[in-house]
Amino acid sequence: MRRDQNLALVSAVVSGAVIAFGLLLLLIGRVNPDAGQRMRGVLLDLVTPAWSVVRAPFDGVGRAIDWGGDYFGAVDRNRRLEGELAAAHAELQRAAADRLALVQLKRVARVRVPERTLIATVRIVSATSGSVVRTAMVSAGSSDGIKPGQPVIGAAGLIGRTLETGIGAARVLLLTDPASRVPVMVVRTGQSALAVGVNTPSLELQDRVGADVPLRVGDRLVTSGDGGVYPPGVPVGTIIRADGDPALVRPAATPVGAAFVNIEAAWLPLPAADTPATTLAPVPIEARRSGAKVPVAAPVIVPANP
Template identity: 30%
Template sequence: MSTLFLRSSSVNIRFGVFVVLSIMVMFVDHNQGHLKIIRSALSTLVYPLQYIVNLPVEAAEWVSVSLATHNNLLEENDRLKRDHLLLNSKLQRYEILESENQRLRNLLESSFRLNDRVLVAELVAVELQSFRRQIVINKGQREGAYDGQPIVDAAGIMGQVIHVGPFSSTVLLITDPNHALPVQVNRNGLRAIAVGTGQRNKLLLENLTNNADIRVGDLIISSGLGQRFPSGYPVGQIEKVTRDPGEVFAKVLIKPSALLSQSREVLMVWPYKNINETKSTTGNETIGDKIE
């Protein structure tokens, strides 16, 4: 019992001494600041331990922030992709509308060159059989279309109507082998016949002798003979002239002015003599076996 009492007294004494010493150290440090150097040194020694202890917490916070930032970036990237796709689709639509408006403006300008009544029609189908060059437009009997009616685009003559339905019409293009068109050389008025070859962008100029005054680059226009197509409207441009001494006639190839493979809008023309007619009363005029 006495031993236990002595141990307890010794602990209390030591605790009291430590308390007194601590109070004295705090008092001295507060009033005189002699322990700042020691405290600074201890802080320097303890800092690595504090850093190591806080490292897992900071790492967890960094990972959390990084994941949140990554997710935000992914969401932002997805949003930007959607916006980009939407803007691209709108831009393409605007470009399509701009192209369509330009085509219509060109048609309007070309209509001013014609003194006849005209009506805009749209292409709805293309004949895909070999050597046949035909299209279908969305105007028919309701609009007064008739067999033999001229069809042009903003650049030149395209062809003529060969069949009229209630709501649509079939057009024979000038490149069809069954089509022939009276033309003349714009430079000198030399007359000839432009016939289709069945090729997409080729016409053949017939009835021109080897010594005819024709040149590559000459503009070929409609002559108006036959009173079907408007006179003076572009047909094409001479692309190649072949003169064979053993032949009477030169072989002359023309590239059509009309955009036969590109035009979506065309002009139906009612020549002055047919303005009050709803259909041709005399049928198709022919030159040989070809339709003019």
């Protein structure tokens, strides 16, 4: 009886300690988000190859269904494509003239345009749908040159950015994750805004510059290149609800169809990590007047997608 009581007491204490430790871990994670990065990488390396084998037959079935659909819908699509092609030809001629003008203007103004660098073309192995965090796993990792914070671009548009890497696998933060914020531009009006994930199929358009100009359903959004991670001009989505606040955006590319994606280097190189230590604390006016050597707060460069 006494022993039972002691055991119950010990187990209660252990349970309490464990829960307290969990909360402590959360606080540590808040201060240092990179904690546990390596362990996650190891688990990624373990899980991804297994799923890439398991999903192979399902991919085969999916391709077969696609093929059947292609076969039966071919005539309709051909007619539609011919119509689109005629419109595209006209657009192309205008674009060629614009491109020529742009080249001349750039030569005059000596604009330096950063190059987009392809690092790897990989396939999306799996996207977790069992968690509040929306991520996908791809079958290439640090051994292929992939680092956290690189844009992931599918054939139809932007997919997301890399979050963590293992040796042979990496995790991609999808656009629909609540932590994802993509600087975009409305193509028709040229306004910049943020496409923010909310854990639903559509994104929200927030912080639009010039909110008094109305959006229209069907307005296309492309990346603006602000923040330096995503290269400009990559399709992000289409406005599907313009009147509400915030407007809703349907992503151009979903990881469902995007079997293969490109992982590129961050568009503009991020500032070096070993910048001199600075403080953001306000310096008293007296200290400045006295001529004491005070650390100067450097301009803080916030990455596009914190």
